[in-house]
Amino acid sequence: MAKVEGPILLWVQNWLRQDWLDGPVTVFSTLGNAGMLWLVLCALMLIFPRTRRAGALGLAALAMGFLLCNGLLKPLLHRARPWLVVEGLTHLVTPGDTHSFPSGHTCAAFAAAWTWRRQLPRRWMGHIGMVAAVLMGLSRLYLGVHFPTDVLAGAIVGIFAAWIMGKILGTSRKRR
Structure with missing residues (x-):
């Protein structure tokens, strides 16, 4: 897979x-370390009654995403970071671990954003979250720390985490 994705990252570089x-x-990418940006935003949402449900479900989705991505998939799959296998690729930051699949930053971003998209009282609020999640994934490619499939898988796992927590905890919300 690195033979297909490596040239994409070199083109970005x-x-x-x-x-x-x-x-x-x-x-921006560093703000996503350990899901911190998304955790802080969800915690702030807990303050306001109209966004409290989105904040609580967002925190639950972040926890589920972390367990799936960092607790299960990364240790199970052991995919090396791109700069370790793609000749000529440089990275602009050094992540805390050497496993890249799936992207934890992207997983967290999409877990929160997908929840917000479904739960926030105004549709435009969820759209901002989704744009930020896409930018987080793109930032990981730009920095040379993930392959495109790492980012795609991170987004899928994050959306799945948000969906499953929505099913477990309930997600009825009237949209305006």
């Missing part, structure tokens, strides 16, 4: 990376 963009992308 050689054609899309820009010095002026490295800092902002790094900062």
